Structures are given as C-alpha cells and as structure tokens.
Amino acid sequence: MTPLFPVAEYVFLGLFGLLIGSFLNVVVHRVPRRESIIRPSSHCPQCGHVLHSWENIPVLSWLLLRGRCHSCGSSISWRYPALELLTAIFSVVVAWQWGFRWSLIPALLFTWALLALTLIDLETQLLPDRITKPGMLLGLLINASAFLGSGLALTTPLNALLGIFLGYGSLWLLATVYLKMTGRHGMGGGDLKLLGLIGAWLGWQAVFLTLFIAAISGGLVAIVFLLGGKGRDYAIPFGPYLALGGWLMLLWPGDIVHAYLHFLGA
Ligand SMILES: [Zn+2]
Structure with missing residues (x-):
C-alpha cells in the first residue's frame, strides 16, 4: 500500500x-x-x-x-x-x-465504533451491548491475527486479552468502591464494557491513560455544568470521555505518556 x-x-x-x-x-x-x-x-x-x-x-x-x-x-x-x-x-x-498501512483498517474501525458509541451515549445514556460486546471480540480477533502474520494487529494478542480484563476490571473496582462509599451507582455496565473494548483493541497499556484522560476531561465538563447551574444529580454520561481517551491513545500514545510524566513532574 x-x-x-x-x-x-x-x-x-x-x-x-x-x-x-x-x-x-x-x-x-x-x-x-x-x-x-x-x-x-x-x-x-x-x-x-x-x-x-x-x-x-x-x-x-x-x-x-x-x-x-x-x-x-x-x-x-x-x-x-x-x-x-x-x-x-x-x-x-x-x-x-x-x-x-494494513493496520489503518482496524484503526478506522475502532474510530468509527467510538464515534457511534459516543453519539448513542449522549442521546440515550446507554452503550448498547450490541456494539460493545462484538466490538470487544473483534478487537481481540484482529490482534490475535498477529499469529497468522496479518499485519492488522494494533497490539499483541496477550496485551489485548489483558486489556479486556484490566479495562473492565479497573472500572468495576471503581464502580464498586463508589457504590460502597456513596450508595449510588456512578457508572453503567456499558462504561465497563467500553473500557474493556478499548483494552481489547489497544492493549492493557492504553487502559490507564484512557481512564486518566476520561476523568480529567469528564471532570472539567462536570465543573462547567455545575457552574452553569445544572443539578448535582444531572447524570453526565461517561462513555464519550472514555471514547475520547481511547481515540487519543490510538493516535498519540507516545505524546500522551510524555505529557502525563510531565504532569507528574517526572
Ligand atoms: Zn417525510
């Protein structure tokens, strides 16, 4: 090509x-x-x-x-x-x-899926299983195609598998702790599956910074909403921020790691 x-x-x-x-x-x-x-x-x-x-x-x-x-x-x-x-x-x-190059195909598929999920979440506050579950599987299969030497993979099959567990698991942990502390559900099951999906496509290494970008950008928007007089209980969907984080990690992982280390003062 x-x-x-x-x-x-x-x-x-x-x-x-x-x-x-x-x-x-x-x-x-x-x-x-x-x-x-x-x-x-x-x-x-x-x-x-x-x-x-x-x-x-x-x-x-x-x-x-x-x-x-x-x-x-x-x-x-x-x-x-x-x-x-x-x-x-x-x-x-x-x-x-x-x-x-060949891996542009999965990069585009990933982008289009995130775009659709973002709009659906904004409109309905839901991330449909009909997209997140097959999306997770497709990401894993594409990365597993590295075994056949396909040139499509975005990460190694092992990283993708760990990405699903870390993506789903880390949000599950956060949601459980939040529920115990506040008695409220802070996140929907769709958010867990979306971060699992991002892990499946990009590997476990991308999960943490995706979550970090989502938390920062979501937090900023929440502050704007609060200042704008929207109620505390106004549910802001988290999916679009996860999608944003995943997309930035697809395109500029090196720059983001660098910026994050700078942020930490390292
Ligand atoms: Zn008509």
Whole structure:
C-alpha cells in the first residue's frame, strides 16, 4: 500500500468516510431502538417515504433538499450531515497520523465504533451491548491475527486479552468502591464494557491513560455544568470521555505518556 498519490488517497478516504458516516447515522438511530440496521432501507421517520438513491447521498442530498423530506417536507436534523462530515474528517485524521498501512483498517474501525458509541451515549445514556460486546471480540480477533502474520494487529494478542480484563476490571473496582462509599451507582455496565473494548483493541497499556484522560476531561465538563447551574444529580454520561481517551491513545500514545510524566513532574 505504498502511497503513489497521497492526495488522491486522502480524497478517496474522505469520500468513503462520508459513506461510513451515513451508515453510522443508521446505527445511531436504530441500534438503541433495537431495530435492524439492514432492513428496512432508509426512510423518512415522519412519513415513511423510502429514500431514492439521489436523496441518500451524504451531505449533498441534505443540502439539495434544504434539510427537508422530499415527500412530506418535515425537517431532517442537521446532525445527519454533521456526523457524515465528522466521520470523513476523523477518518482522514487517522490516516494522516497512521499512514496507509494494513493496520489503518482496524484503526478506522475502532474510530468509527467510538464515534457511534459516543453519539448513542449522549442521546440515550446507554452503550448498547450490541456494539460493545462484538466490538470487544473483534478487537481481540484482529490482534490475535498477529499469529497468522496479518499485519492488522494494533497490539499483541496477550496485551489485548489483558486489556479486556484490566479495562473492565479497573472500572468495576471503581464502580464498586463508589457504590460502597456513596450508595449510588456512578457508572453503567456499558462504561465497563467500553473500557474493556478499548483494552481489547489497544492493549492493557492504553487502559490507564484512557481512564486518566476520561476523568480529567469528564471532570472539567462536570465543573462547567455545575457552574452553569445544572443539578448535582444531572447524570453526565461517561462513555464519550472514555471514547475520547481511547481515540487519543490510538493516535498519540507516545505524546500522551510524555505529557502525563510531565504532569507528574517526572
Ligand atoms: Zn417525510
């Protein structure tokens, strides 16, 4: 996969990212509702109008239709084209940081899964097992493919296995201690599985700093919410911060370790 024309590859990946973003819209909308992500084909949630292919082009159709259903005129959220654009941008960033090699494929899959989980968690305060459990298994399998010399692995199979245990286990411990101390549930089971998933893809070494980034960024946002007058019991989902931590650890692990050691004064 030697890049002869890197610009063309980035453009291709960007366009491909738009299509994936379009698919993620379907996932984010349907998975929490326990609907199939394959059938029925894309339709207007208001009138059931089945989209023609020209109405289903990422970003472009939304612009052409001026954000309205062609059939009933009800408005289509700006979040659909926004997720398509975001997915394209994130995909290009990953390729730019990662380079065009085989392990770019799992790096992109990991990124898209985190993106979908983040949006679902923000919308529903849930991280569906339908994504986290197979996600964990897929991460382990991809890293286990190192045994076949596949070039896809992001870490060693042993690191991935330990990553699941450390990711799931460390949050389980935190949640248990928190429950004993406060009598309240601080974290959902989905958070445990998400950190297990991140461990499965990136290895146990990434788990601690993912958690650290999540705690710092989540804490900062919680402070902003408190200052903004939101109640103490306002449940802020933790999944998006774990996802952020996992994504940063995918792309810049060395820099983050360095920054962390600097933070400790080492
Ligand atoms: Zn409609």
